[in-house]
Amino acid sequence: MSINLSVLLIILGCAIVTIIPRIIPFIVIRNIQLPKIVVKWLSYIPICIFSALIVDSFIIEDESLLSVDWSVVAAIIPTLIVALWTKSLSVTVIVGILCMASVRFLF
Missing domain, CATH: 1.20.5 (Single alpha-helices involved in coiled-coils or other helix-helix interfaces)
Incomplete structure (x- = not known):
């Protein structure tokens, strides 16, 4: 080539x-050295990104109606629990991928 x-x-x-x-x-x-208010504001960015990704994946538009994809919600719940428990981005991502793979394999 x-x-x-x-x-x-x-x-x-x-x-x-x-x-x-x-x-x-x-x-x-x-x-x-950033001011504390800026550091606090920046700490919310991962939460916003996570929320945007979640909402985009589990809300479905059907003929101008909104519905929920419950298989995605089944993967989101354990991922959210792990995220709150560990506060580790890498562990959360791995658990989320495994949960979504399991849901897609089973359903």
Whole structure:
């Protein structure tokens, strides 16, 4: 497989554009002491992301009506319990993946 120079430049450009908003803020913020109110506000971001992902996956639109996908709710409940109990993102993600895989395998 040969790669064209323009394709290589596009891939490198996409990598640079991705790195700038994702990596640079972490490098800059590492040396700055944030006020407590900002740290508290930032602590809510994972909860917001988790809520957005959950709501998007278990609410279904059927002919202009909203309904709940109960198989997804069956996977969300143990995942939420583990998240509250361990407060570990990696453990929560692993449990969530295993719960959703189990639900999809069984139903």
